[in-house]
Amino acid sequence: MPGPLEGLKVIDLSWGLSAPYCTMMLCDLGAEIIKVERPLGGDFTRGNGPFIDGVSVYFESISRGKKSITLNLTTPKGKELLLRLVDTADVLVSNYVPGAMERLGLDYETLKARNPALIYATVSGFGQTGPYAQYPAFDVIVQAMGGIMSITGEPGGAPVRPGASIGDIQAGIFTAISILAALYERNQSGQGQAIDISMLDCQVATLENAFARYLIAGEVPTALGTRHPVSTPFQAFETKDGYVVVAIVGGVNDQWPLFCSAIGRLDLIDDPRYKTSYLRSVHYDELEPIMSAPMKQKTTREWLEDFRGLRIPCGPLNTIPQVASDPQILAREMIVEIENPKLGKIKMVGTPFHFSRTRPKVSRPAPSLGEHNQEVLGGFLGLTPEEMKSLKAEEVVA
Amino acid sequence: MPGPLEGLKVIDLSWGLSAPYCTMMLCDLGAEIIKVERPLGGDFTRGNGPFIDGVSVYFESISRGKKSITLNLTTPKGKELLLRLVDTADVLVSNYVPGAMERLGLDYETLKARNPALIYATVSGFGQTGPYAQYPAFDVIVQAMGGIMSITGEPGGAPVRPGASIGDIQAGIFTAISILAALYERNQSGQGQAIDISMLDCQVATLENAFARYLIAGEVPTALGTRHPVSTPFQAFETKDGYVVVAIVGGVNDQWPLFCSAIGRLDLIDDPRYKTSYLRSVHYDELEPIMSAPMKQKTTREWLEDFRGLRIPCGPLNTIPQVASDPQILAREMIVEIENPKLGKIKMVGTPFHFSRTRPKVSRPAPSLGEHNQEVLGGFLGLTPEEMKSLKAEEVVA
Numbered sequence: 144m145p146g147p148l149e150g151l152k153v154i155d156l157s158w159g160l161s162a163p164y165c166t167m168m169l170c171d172l173g174a175e176i177i178k179v180e181r182p183l184g185g186d187f188t189r190g191n192g193p194f195i196d197g198v199s200v201y202f203e204s205i206s207r208g209k210k211s212i213t214l215n216l217t218t219p220k221g222k223e224l225l226l227r228l229v230d231t232a233d234v235l236v237s238n239y240v241p242g243a244m245e246r247l248g249l250d251y252e253t254l255k256a257r258n259p260a261l262i263y264a265t266v267s268g269f270g271q272t273g274p275y276a277q278y279p280a281f282d283v284i285v286q287a288m289g290g291i292m293s294i295t296g297e298p299g300g301a302p303v304r305p306g307a308s309i310g311d312i313q314a315g316i317f318t319a320i321s322i323l324a325a326l327y328e329r330n331q332s333g334q335g336q337a338i339d340i341s342m343l344d345c346q347v348a349t350l351e352n353a354f355a356r357y358l359i360a361g362e363v364p365t366a367l368g369t370r371h372p373v374s375t376p377f378q379a380f381e382t383k384d385g386y387v388v389v390a391i392v393g394g395v396n397d398q399w400p401l402f403c404s405a406i407g408r409l410d411l412i413d414d415p416r417y418k419t420s421y422l423r424s425v426h427y428d429e430l431e432p433i434m435s436a437p438m439k440q441k442t443t444r445e446w447l448e449d450f451r452g453l454r455i456p457c458g459p460l461n462t463i464p465q466v467a468s469d470p471q472i473l474a475r476e477m478i479v480e481i482e483n484p485k486l487g488k489i490k491m492v493g494t495p496f497h498f499s500r501t502r503p504k505v506s507r508p509a510p511s512l513g514e515h516n517q518e519v520l521g522g523f524l525g526l527t528p529e530e531m532k533s534l535k536a537e538e539v540v541a
Numbered sequence: 542m543p544g545p546l547e548g549l550k551v552i553d554l555s556w557g558l559s560a561p562y563c564t565m566m567l568c569d570l571g572a573e574i575i576k577v578e579r580p581l582g583g584d585f586t587r588g589n590g591p592f593i594d595g596v597s598v599y600f601e602s603i604s605r606g607k608k609s610i611t612l613n614l615t616t617p618k619g620k621e622l623l624l625r626l627v628d629t630a631d632v633l634v635s636n637y638v639p640g641a642m643e644r645l646g647l648d649y650e651t652l653k654a655r656n657p658a659l660i661y662a663t664v665s666g667f668g669q670t671g672p673y674a675q676y677p678a679f680d681v682i683v684q685a686m687g688g689i690m691s692i693t694g695e696p697g698g699a700p701v702r703p704g705a706s707i708g709d710i711q712a713g714i715f716t717a718i719s720i721l722a723a724l725y726e727r728n729q730s731g732q733g734q735a736i737d738i739s740m741l742d743c744q745v746a747t748l749e750n751a752f753a754r755y756l757i758a759g760e761v762p763t764a765l766g767t768r769h770p771v772s773t774p775f776q777a778f779e780t781k782d783g784y785v786v787v788a789i790v791g792g793v794n795d796q797w798p799l800f801c802s803a804i805g806r807l808d809l810i811d812d813p814r815y816k817t818s819y820l821r822s823v824h825y826d827e828l829e830p831i832m833s834a835p836m837k838q839k840t841t842r843e844w845l846e847d848f849r850g851l852r853i854p855c856g857p858l859n860t861i862p863q864v865a866s867d868p869q870i871l872a873r874e875m876i877v878e879i880e881n882p883k884l885g886k887i888k889m890v891g892t893p894f895h896f897s898r899t900r901p902k903v904s905r906p907a908p909s910l911g912e913h914n915q916e917v918l919g920g921f922l923g924l925t926p927e928e929m930k931s932l933k934a935e936e937v938v939a
Contacts, residue, residue, distance in 0.1 A: 147726035159790070164749075171682050172722050187790070192771050192819030193758040200743065201771070204753035251897070255586050268854075270895065273872035275559035278849065281788035283767065284856040288786075290864040292767065292777065294704030295693065302777060302784060302858055304767040312747050316714045321894050323721030324570050328545035328899055330728050337897035344893035347864060347875050349710050351562070351890055355602035357861045358876065358888040360591040364861050369681065369702040373590050373599070377681050379700060382929065386700060388686075390679035392557070392585070421590030456666075456677040459701055460685040463692065463755045463762050466745060468801030474671035478756065490756040492749055495742035496719050497668065499649070499735035501726055 146496075146503030148175025151326075152180060153234040154225070155209065156249075158186040160282065160308055161342060162238035162266045163205050169234075169322070171494040173503050176209040177279035177519055178510065179225065183231050183514040187212065194487055204491045206509035207481060212520060213513035213541035216247050221539045225249065227524055230258050234322055238266040239491050241276050252335040261335040262325045270341030280342060282310035289346025294353055296366035297523075303366070313349055314342040370468030375423035375430065376402060380438035380446075386460035387438065387446040392420050400512070401453040406437040483508045513541045543765035544571025544901030549724075551632040553607065553812065554621070554647075558680065558706055559740060560636035560664045561587060561603045562713030567890040568630075569901050574607040575630075575917055577623065580939035583868075588837030592884055602889045604907035605879060609913035611939035612647050619937045620681040623647065624785040625922055628656050632720055634666040639674050645691065647852060649735040650888045659733040664716050678740060680708035687744025687854070692751055694764035701764070711747055712740040773821035773828065774800060777858050778836035779843075785836070785844040789820050797821070799851045803844075804835040881906045911939045 151174040154449040155166045162253050163186070170176045180186055191201045215221040226249075229235055235254065237244055237333045243251055244265070251263045265271060268280020286292050286304055296303035321338040329335055347354065353364040356372065369388070370378035391398045395422060400412045411417055411433070416426045423430055434515035438446065443459055461469065466488075467478055520526045520540065534540045549572040553564045558753040561584070568574045578584055589599045613619040623649075627633055628675075633652065635642055642648055642663070649661045663669060666678020684690050684702055696700035704868045719736040727733055745752065754770065767786070768776035789796045795818060797812045809815055809831070814824045821828055836844065841857055848855035859867065865876060877891040891903050918924045918938065932938045 147722040149726075151725070160563070160750075168718065172718075174676040190817070191790070192822075193754060193760060199751045200757035201750060203757065204749050209629060224920065268756040269869050275869040278856075279852060279854040280856070281772075281775065281790055281854050282775070283769060284784050284786050284854050287767075287777060287784070287858040288856040288864070288867070290784075290859050290861045291704050292858055297699070301695070301779075302767060303694055303701055304765075304769075304776070305705075305707070306689050306751065306764060306825045307703075307748050308750060308769075309703070309747065312749075313711075313714070316711070316718065316766075317893050320566065320570075320714065320717050320721060321764075321896070322844055323718060324545040324894070325596040325896065325899075327696075327721060327724055328547075329547070331548070332898075334898065336899065339895040339897075340893060341873060341895075343869060344873050344875050344895075347870060347890055349707065350705050350861070351602050351710075352599060352706060353704065354865065354876075354890045355598045355859050356591060356596055357645055357865060358890075359598035359601065359884075360593055362591060364704070366704060368935045369700060371681060371683075371702075371706075374679075377687060379681070379702070381699075386685070388681050388684075388690075390680055390681050392589070419586075419588070419590075424590070425587075438642050443626060446565075451676065454677060456679050458678070458686040460690055461688050462689045463748070463751050466686070466688040467752065467755060469686070471667050471671045471741060472745060475668055475739060475742050477742050482730070486757075492745055492752045492756075495715050495738060495746040496722070497737040497739075497742075498719065498723065499737075500730075500732065501723075501734065534893070 145499040145501065146171065147170040147498060148174040151175065151234065153177065153231045153236060154228055154232045156235065156237040159188060160205065160311035161314040161317065162236050164312050165318040166209065166236055167205050168319050170208040171503050171505055172496060177228065178206065178211045180211055180213050180512060182213040182215050184428065189512065198485050203483065203509045207491065207505060208507040209510055210515035210519060211510035211513055214496050215539050218539050220534065220537065222248060224520065224524065228255060229254050229261060231523065232261065234262045234264065236264045236318065240279060241267050246379065255335065260327065260329060261339065262322055262489055263335065264318050264322050264338040264340065266314050266340045266342065268342050270344060271339045280515060282308040285310040285342040285346050288344055290350055290353065291346060294364045294366050297368050298366055300366065308341055310346060314340055315343045319346045365370050373424050374420045375427055378435055380435055381515065382443045382446055383441055384440055385443045387443045387452060388458050388460055391457045398455050401455055405449050405453060405455065406434065408433065421487050479505045480507060509535045516540055543899065545571065545899040546572040547568040549573065549632065550624055550630045551575065551634060552630045554633065554635040554637065557586060557636065558603065558709035559712040560634050560716065562710050563716040564607065564634055565603050566717050568606040569903055570894060570902050573627065576604065576607045576609045577911060578609055578611050579809055580611040580936060587910065596883050600692065601881065603906045605889065605903060605907055606905040608913035608917060609908035609910055610914050612912060613937050616937050618932065620646060622918065622922065627652055627659060629921065630659065632660045632662065634662045634716065636813065638677060639665050640723050653733065657732055660720055660727065660735040661733065662711050662716050662720050662738065664738045664740065667741050669737045679839060680706040683708040684788050686728050687741055688748055689744060690752065692762045692764050693767050696764055708740055708744060710740055712743045715743045750786060751898060772818045773833055777806040778833055780836055780841045780844055782838055783841045785841045786856050786858055787848060788854045793882065796853050797852055800903065803847050804832065806831065868901050877903045879904060879906050914938055
């Protein structure tokens, strides 16, 4: 069954991770992604290690299923071919530095004049407007500037970067939402529009709780190890052989009495200081050793059995290899195998999008540079073999 | 200008953060969100601190712009009213524990029989299928089980939870994408469908690089403080008075020579061990002190001036208060003011969705419990004042 975005055509002028993650999701959902790359080297992430037999595993995972064409957009012919492709497309995505699309003559107004239904989405470090618009940015820059690094780490310790590229990825996800919302609106108005996503904005948008506490209640959020600022217990505890994670939220009548019984501290149940998850957070310093000490007496597996018996939300703290072989992850098809022309069968992360009718399947490999020049430029645009040959000679395509 | 989802009607059977974050985004984009709450207390996050004058700032920020009605879904009349609302809706979102909707008689097949165009989206800790389907989960559980906590923290140190509720929030974002993709497909097929989003799946989907390295290259990702596993320098450095973040990515011909010149180490430029960002990551241990020592000689502001002059991507490491007053954040309208009936004007995070034609505006406060009973049940469903009165007497609505 094809995915729900079957038939959607996306011109993908992107590189790195943010916008490519957006088009990866659209591709997983069934859209046709035509990745337009520089003839010399293409997307720089083709050069990002680690490599297996010269293949970047990073690029392989982000670009699965996309089509690649090469075009030198600084030549009049390359630009003209791109414009002809845009005429046939629903969406264009770019994360070039603000100003670059304009310098190439590919600004929104120009493209809108040719294709008024086009949805023109840009992703940049700071957005197309504002005092930082021209500053370059990568993931760690916006993670730092957006505040999450100041609230990640040990209490009183050095700041820590969350271990995933959420500065890029969240911007990519928000771009996908914007594009799909604009498609919904286009279905009624017939008109496209421009979308301007800033990685920094997206960072701030996902820190809602930290900002709510500061902006409304005046609290300054800080790093708290593994725990939650306003829910307790909601953290990892060290066990005899590793860690176990427990989460109890809500007001009165939550699972706190069950947790007290599990750790053999029935005396805490009626203590007014610990009546709600929020009050327990306020009194965390005195409560922490009371909770932590008994947790070290059993193994993680024993605690999981105890807590699950009581329906207390809990789980192990997994390494990446443990996740990759977890029975739930496998049952959900979150690890898939793709046939790569150079490497044979390789595994990668599947798609979290589960639909009852139009379930997408991740199955096609990432393209080699310019692999679909013939299909796209020859097939879609109808260029003759002679024209293709002369474009190559002129280094318009690779 | 209304947002792009103007006219979209969503029945919101959700609580906590994951699905409510999804409907917050749909609401920000212009959809009408009818939040259906238990008559007694409603969504438990109304009881989540911190509070200002008894108002949960957490709830206030996640629920801005939504409508609230109270319905006791365990009564035949309450269920019948919900079914009548579903008949008029485009989308239903729920994050009740798997099985709960079925026990209420609100399973997908029942609702589909009444409204075949309905998009029925569920969010749960582990999804509706698989061995863990029935386990309860909250944010920190899936952050731990998905692997990110094992790769967040100081090298060799204890695991750390990223300071935002990305276990919930990323699931909410992916649910929004799924709903919008299903709406795109419905526009062609006329049919709705069921969507099954797992918080754990979403965690894994956003760790693409960590899994690519493990699954394809066999590397086991670990915690790295502030730095990136395969790009160097791509981290926070301590300065004379704080931190500065620098990011250099890509292969040869990147900005490494400029960075070397900025730190006064021209001798490193031609060192073959440091030729690419990936090679510098491989030789990180020897390179780290060479880079870190000179960084401590100047202030953050001085380094930002130096690096920006060289067009090296860089930034400060901001606290939440610093972010909230950052000129770029203010220019992008990422901090908005909303008139709250109890608190007066309060500030919260705006929306990162910037559209050229249908720019949404975050302006309406969160609803009090059952605030829209009359508008929705009286107005949309046409219940008479007598019917409303008797429903209240029977405790079907609050």
